[in-house]
Amino acid sequence: MKRERNLQINAHGRLQHFLTIEGLPRELLIEILDRAEGFAGIGGRAVKKVPLLRGKTIVNLFFEPSTRTRTTFELAAKRLSADVLNLNIESSSAKKGETLLDTLRNLEAMHCDMFVVRHHLSGAAHFIARNVAPHISVINGGDGRHAHPTQAMLDAYTIRRHKRDFMRLKVAIVGDVLHSRVARSEIHALKTLGVPEVRVVGPRTLIPAGVEEMGVSVCHDIETGLKNVDVIVMLRLQTERMRGALLPSAAEYFRLYGLTPARLKLARSDAIVMHPGPINRGVEIDSQVADGGRSVILQQVSHGIAVRMAVMAMTAGSQAG
Numbered sequence: 001m002k003r004e005r006n007l008q009i010n011a012h013g014r015l016q017h018f019l020t021i022e023g024l025p026r027e028l029l030i031e032i033l034d035r036a037e038g039f040a041g042i043g044g045r046a047v048k049k050v051p052l053l054r055g056k057t058i059v060n061l062f063f064e065p066s067t068r069t070r071t072t073f074e075l076a077a078k079r080l081s082a083d084v085l086n087l088n089i090e091s092s093s094a095k096k097g098e099t100l101l102d103t104l105r106n107l108e109a110m111h112c113d114m115f116v117v118r119h120h121l122s123g124a125a126h127f128i129a130r131n132v133a134p135h136i137s138v139i140n141g142g143d144g145r146h147a148h149p150t151q152a153m154l155d156a157y158t159i160r161r162h163k164r165d166f167m168r169l170k171v172a173i174v175g176d177v178l179h180s181r182v183a184r185s186e187i188h189a190l191k192t193l194g195v196p197e198v199r200v201v202g203p204r205t206l207i208p209a210g211v212e213e214m215g216v217s218v219c220h221d222i223e224t225g226l227k228n229v230d231v232i233v234m235l236r237l238q239t240e241r242m243r244g245a246l247l248p249s250a251a252e253y254f255r256l257y258g259l260t261p262a263r264l265k266l267a268r269s270d271a272i273v274m275h276p277g278p279i280n281r282g283v284e285i286d287s288q289v290a291d292g293g294r295s296v297i298l299q300q301v302s303h304g305i306a307v308r309m310a311v312m313a314m315t316a317g318s319q320a321g
């Protein structure tokens, strides 16, 4: 943990890379949320730009599919006035056998300043951060099952917008926790921000062994797990990461763990419903809930821009130290 923290925070105590929430201090997470608050209004202006990263070049390196993360990082960078390059891995020379390190060296030769990385391998963003030139910042846009730190921060931002005081909350994270980098980062973020009760809810096959060591409670019965919670975070079944049959069927999963209007009534009357997306309607969530008045799923997407602006501004700012 110490090594990861040192890798992320430079000699001046500033955030150089954003790779994982694990090991970051509460004050830094609060700074991200506060900086995001300052950027949130920019999307509503006639001119949706501030000159903070003018002259910087940011590369989106996505080795795995993405809708929300890639586009909101691109919008965030453009709203900060940076130049953005989206490297299409499918049509890049990686397909001709170029190694990741050689791709990085070539992008460095183009005087890029920041890489936003999504990769199917856990640890890929750390590997890149260890191997880039010292002036480059790396932001993890999701690596394998390991971490998705900006998703966790935009979720925390959304929760703070609705609930204000982290110290009084009960949060249920429901579904495929085993394969979820969002769940891991979210647990680290919520516990660091002081949420006293985080429950992970799901079938035994989809809850990682020893998850209690992260300070959460485990519940295999969704009715019990949702009782009186303030926030429900639904997770997608990550079938692309599953090896072997961990579930009888999608229909059976929905019957046992799907969030329906009836189950939502078990939570507090002002509970909010979150989902990092993409959602699978009728598998982990009923459309009436996903599109209903308690759902903040699309707000999460909007907040992602402001939070990613904050993280980019902070990591780029670390170079000034």
Ligand code: CP
Pocket: 065, 066, 067, 068, 069, 070, 142, 151, 276, 277, 278
């Ligand atoms: N939440 C999330 O990571 O969505 P994408 O896969 O579309 O980026």
